[in-house]
Amino acid sequence: MLRVSNLTKYYKKTLAVDSLSFDVRDGEIVGLLGPNGAGKTTVLRCVTGIVQPTDGVIEVEGVNLSTNEEDAKRRIAFVPEVPTPYEMLTVYEHLRFIAMAYQTMDSFEERAETLMHRFDLYDKRGDLVLSLSKGMKQKLAIACAFVHDAHVVLLDEPLIGIDPRGVHELKEMITSAKQEGKSILISTHMLDTAERLCDRIIILRKGAIVAEGNLAELHERARMGTDASLEDVFLTLTEESPTNLLAPQ
Amino acid sequence: MKPLIYLEIRQIINSIKYATRSPKRLIPLLLMGAWICSWLIQGTAFVSGDIKPRHTDLGLIQHLPVETIEAIIFIVLSIGSMMVMYNAFSSGTMVFSLAHIDFLFPTPVSRRHVLLLQLFKDYIKYGFYVTFLFLVIGAPMYSGLGVALFPWGLLSITAVTALLLTVVNLSHTIYIVFTFGFERLRQAGILIKIALGIGPVTAVGFGIYQYIQTGSSYASILWATNSPVVSFVFAPARWCATLLLAPLLGVTAEEWFHFVCLWLLAGASFALLMSRRENIYEPSLGISTRFALRRQRMRFGDFAGARVDALKEKGTRHLGGLDIPPFGAGATALLWKSLVVRYRVSRSQVALMLIVPVLVIFVIKHTIADQITDMLPYAPAVLLYVVWLLSLTAPTEMRNELKQANILKSMPIAAWKVMLAQTVNSVIYLTAGVLVFSGAMWWIIPETRGPVLLSCIIGAPFLGFANISLTAIPGVLYPQNRDVAQNYISGLLSFFLVSLAVIPSVVLGVLCLIFFRTSYYTAALIISAANIAVGAAGVTISGLIFRRYDPTGD
Numbered sequence: 001m002l003r004v005s006n007l008t009k010y011y012k013k014t015l016a017v018d019s020l021s022f023d024v025r026d027g028e029i030v031g032l033l034g035p036n037g038a039g040k041t042t043v044l045r046c047v048t049g050i051v052q053p054t055d056g057v058i059e060v061e062g063v064n065l066s067t068n069e070e071d072a073k074r075r076i077a078f079v080p081e082v083p084t085p086y087e088m089l090t091v092y093e094h095l096r097f098i099a100m101a102y103q104t105m106d107s108f109e110e111r112a113e114t115l116m117h118r119f120d121l122y123d124k125r126g127d128l129v130l131s132l133s134k135g136m137k138q139k140l141a142i143a144c145a146f147v148h149d150a151h152v153v154l155l156d157e158p159l160i161g162i163d164p165r166g167v168h169e170l171k172e173m174i175t176s177a178k179q180e181g182k183s184i185l186i187s188t189h190m191l192d193t194a195e196r197l198c199d200r201i202i203i204l205r206k207g208a209i210v211a212e213g214n215l216a217e218l219h220e221r222a223r224m225g226t227d228a229s230l231e232d233v234f235l236t237l238t239e240e241s242p243t244n245l246l247a248p249q
Numbered sequence: 250m251k252p253l254i255y256l257e258i259r260q261i262i263n264s265i266k267y268a269t270r271s272p273k274r275l276i277p278l279l280l281m282g283a284w285i286c287s288w289l290i291q292g293t294a295f296v297s298g299d300i301k302p303r304h305t306d307l308g309l310i311q312h313l314p315v316e317t318i319e320a321i322i323f324i325v326l327s328i329g330s331m332m333v334m335y336n337a338f339s340s341g342t343m344v345f346s347l348a349h350i351d352f353l354f355p356t357p358v359s360r361r362h363v364l365l366l367q368l369f370k371d372y373i374k375y376g377f378y379v380t381f382l383f384l385v386i387g388a389p390m391y392s393g394l395g396v397a398l399f400p401w402g403l404l405s406i407t408a409v410t411a412l413l414l415t416v417v418n419l420s421h422t423i424y425i426v427f428t429f430g431f432e433r434l435r436q437a438g439i440l441i442k443i444a445l446g447i448g449p450v451t452a453v454g455f456g457i458y459q460y461i462q463t464g465s466s467y468a469s470i471l472w473a474t475n476s477p478v479v480s481f482v483f484a485p486a487r488w489c490a491t492l493l494l495a496p497l498l499g500v501t502a503e504e505w506f507h508f509v510c511l512w513l514l515a516g517a518s519f520a521l522l523m524s525r526r527e528n529i530y531e532p533s534l535g536i537s538t539r540f541a542l543r544r545q546r547m548r549f550g551d552f553a554g555a556r557v558d559a560l561k562e563k564g565t566r567h568l569g570g571l572d573i574p575p576f577g578a579g580a581t582a583l584l585w586k587s588l589v590v591r592y593r594v595s596r597s598q599v600a601l602m603l604i605v606p607v608l609v610i611f612v613i614k615h616t617i618a619d620q621i622t623d624m625l626p627y628a629p630a631v632l633l634y635v636v637w638l639l640s641l642t643a644p645t646e647m648r649n650e651l652k653q654a655n656i657l658k659s660m661p662i663a664a665w666k667v668m669l670a671q672t673v674n675s676v677i678y679l680t681a682g683v684l685v686f687s688g689a690m691w692w693i694i695p696e697t698r699g700p701v702l703l704s705c706i707i708g709a710p711f712l713g714f715a716n717i718s719l720t721a722i723p724g725v726l727y728p729q730n731r732d733v734a735q736n737y738i739s740g741l742l743s744f745f746l747v748s749l750a751v752i753p754s755v756v757l758g759v760l761c762l763i764f765f766r767t768s769y770y771t772a773a774l775i776i777s778a779a780n781i782a783v784g785a786a787g788v789t790i791s792g793l794i795f796r797r798y799d800p801t802g803d
Binding site: 048049050051052069070071073074076078080083084085086087088089090093094096097098100101102103128141144 | 251252255256259260263264267346347348350351352353354355356357358359360527528530531534541
C-alpha cells in the first residue's frame with residue numbers, strides 16, 4: 001500500500017504540489033490524470049525519492065520514505081516518462097544491474113528471461129541499449145520495473161512509444177500485478193486506457209486534487225450522466241473555474 | 250556499492266569494445282589518444298632533460314621577479330576559486346547522467362555510495378587534468394629556465410589538486426545546503442557570500458589606496474594581493490601559489506606545513522560534503538539534464554540548437570535589439586525567416602562581427618602598419634580571404650536549415666528558390682561582415698582608401714555568393730549532423746569546393762590586372778559577373794539535390 005499525506009512541493013517559489021493526500025490500496029490500480037504541468041511527474045518523483053518533498057509524509061507499506069528511504073525504495077518499482085537507459089550496457093546487463101540494485105538476484109535469470117520474451121527483448125539481450133529504438137527502450141524500462149518483486153508499481157506515461165503488442169503485454173502485467181495484491185499508480189494522458197484499466201482515478205490541477213474516485217463517483221462530481229466518457233468528465237473538472245478548485249469529496 | 254561497481258566496469262568494458270569494433274570510431278579515438286600521449290611524452294622528455302625547448306628565451310616571464318609570478322598565480326587561483334564558490338549559490342556542478350536519474354536514483358542504492366562514486370570519478374578526472382596541464386605548460390617552461398621539474402613538481406601537482414578538490418567539495422556543499430536547504434540556511438548563505446566578497450573588496454581598496462600613494466599600478470597590485478585580509482580569506486590559494494614555484498625555489502618547512510594544510514582542507518571539505526543529509530539527487534536534476542542536452546548538441550555540432558537551449562534556460566520570451574520586419578512572399582518570405590532566425594540564434598556572433606574587425610584593424614594600425622606602408626593600399630585584398638573563411642560556415646547553416654526539411658519540402662516553393670534563399674541569407678551576413686571590415690580599414694588606416702578597397706567591396710558579395718552556393722552542396726548531400734562520418738565528409742568537400750570557387754576569380758584577376766591592365770573597377774565587374782554565373786550553377790545543383798532529398802531517410 002502506498003500512502004501519501006499532505007504532500008507539498010515547492011520548486012524555489014513555485015508551488016508544484018499542494019497538500020496532496022491519497023492512498024493506493026493493495027490490489028488496486030489508481031490513475032493519476034491532469035493537464036500538462038498539473039504536478040503528476042513531481043508526485044511520482046517525490047514518491048521515488050528523486051525529489052525531496054517540501055512537506056508531507058510518504059509511506060510505502062507502512063515504511064516512511066523520509067526516515068527509512070532505502071527500505072521504502074526497495075518496495076517500489078518505477079517506469080520513468082521517456083526513459084534514458086544506460087546506453088553502454090546490454091539489455092541483459094541492464095536488467096541485471098537493476099536486480100542487483102534492488103538486491104533481488106535469487107530468481108533473476110528466470111524473471112529476466114520471461115520479461116525479455118514478453119517484451120520482444122530476448123533476441124536483443126546481448127545488444128547495447130544504444131542500438132535500441134525508442135519503443136524498445138521504453139519496453140526495457142518496463143522490464144526493469146518488473147524484474148524485482150516490488151509491491152508498489154509507479155508508471156509515468158508507460159504506454160507512449162510502444163507497439164500494440166507491447167501495450168497488450170504491459171496491460172496484462174499490470175492486471176496480473178493487481179491480482180497479486182500490488183498497488184499500482186499510473187500517470188497518463190490516455191484517458192480511454194485509464195478508464196478501462198484503473199479502479200480509481202485522481203484528477204490533478206495546479207498541484208491539487210480536483211476530483212478522486214471511481215468513474216461513477218467522478219460522473220457525480222462533474223454532475224454528468226453515466227453515459228458521459230472520462231474525457232468529458234476530465235474536461236469539465238479541469239476547466240479553469242473556481243468551483244473546480246473546491247476540496248475533493 | 251556492488252551494483253555501482255558492476256555498472257561502471259560493464260560500461261567501461263562495453264565502451265572499449267564499442268570503440269574498437271568500428272574504424273569510424275576507432276580512428277578519431279586513436280588520433281585523440283596519440284595527441285594526448287605526444288604531449289605527455291614531450292612533457293616527460295622535458296622533465297628528464299632529453300629535449301630542450303626550441304626557444305630558451307622565455308621573454309617576459311624570464312625577467313619577471315618571483316613575487317610577481319607568485320602574485321599572478323595567486324590572483325588566478327583565488328579569483329577562480331571564488332567564482333566557482335559564488336556560482337555554487339545559484340548553479341550546481343554535480344552532473345549525473347540522465348540514465349542515473351531515470352534508473353539509479355529510484356533504486357534503494359545508498360545516496361552516499363552514489364555520491365562517493367561520483368566524487369571519486371571526478372577526482373580522478375581533475376587529477377589527470379592538473380597533471381596533464383602541468384606537464385604540457387610547466388615542463389617546457391621550467392626546462393627553459395634550466396630548472397628540474399621533479400621531484401618538487403610532484404608537490405606542486407598534488408598541491409593544486411588538493412586546492413581543486415577543496416573548492417569542488419565546498420562548491421557542491423554550498424549548492425546542496427544553501428540552494429536546496431532550509432530557508433534559514435539560505436540566509437546563512439548570504440552571510441558567507443558577503444564574507445567571501447570581503448576579500449576582493451579589500452583588495453581593490455588596498456590597491457586604489459596604494460595607487461594614490463605611489464602612482465605605480467604594479468606596486469599597487471602587489472600590495473593588494475599581499476594585504477592581510479586577502480591573504481587570510483584566500484590563504485589556500487596563497488599556499489598553492491607558493492608551492493607551484495617549488496621546483497624553482499625549493500620548499501621550506503613552512504611550505505611543507507602549508508602543503509599538509511591543503512590536504513587537510515581537502516579531507517575536511519570531503520568529510521563535510523559526505524556528512525550532509527540533504528537529498529543530492531534533486532539539486533543535480535536540472536544541471537544534469539542541461540549538461541546532457543548540451544553535450545549532445547556539441548557532439549553533433551548543433552550550435553544553433555545549443556543557443557536555443559541557452560535562451561530557453563534564461564526563460565527568454567522576447568529578444569530586443571534589431572527588429573527585421575516581415576517582407577516578401579514565397580522564397581523571399583523564406584529569406585526573411587532565415588535572416589531573423591540567424592540573427593536571433595547568433596546575436597553574440599553578430600555583435601562580435603561588429604567589434605572584432607575594428608579591433609583587428611586597430612591592432613594592425615598600432616603594431617605593423619608603419620613597417621608595411623608600401624603594401625597598405627593593397628591590404629584590402631585580405632577581404633577576399635575573409636570571404637573565403639566566412640563561406641566555410643555555410644554548410645553548417647544549411648544543415649541546420651535542413652532539420653526543418655519536412656516543412657520546407659511541403660512549401661509550394663521551387664527547390665532552387667529554397668536553396669537561393671538560404672544562400673542569399675548567408676551572403677547578406679557575409680556582406681555585412683565585409684562592409685564592417687572595410688569600413689574599419691577606411692576609418693582607421695587612411696592609406697587603404699583607394700580603388701583596391703572599393704573594388705573589393707564591390708566584388709566580395711559576389712565572390713561570397715559563388716563560394717556559398719558551392720559549399721552549400723555538401724550541406725544538402727550530407728545533411729545528417731548527427732553522423733560523425735557525414736560531418737567529416739561534408740567538411741572536407743566544403744573545403745575543396747570553396748577553394749575551387751575561388752579559381753575563376755584568381756584567373757580573371759590575373760588576366761585583367763596583369764595581362765590586359767584594366768582598371769580595378771573593370772576587373773571587379775568582370776570577376777563579379779563570373780561569380781554570379783558560378784553561384785547560379787551552385788544554386789541549380791543544390792536545388793536539384795534538394796528536390797530529391799528525402800527528409801525521412803538517414
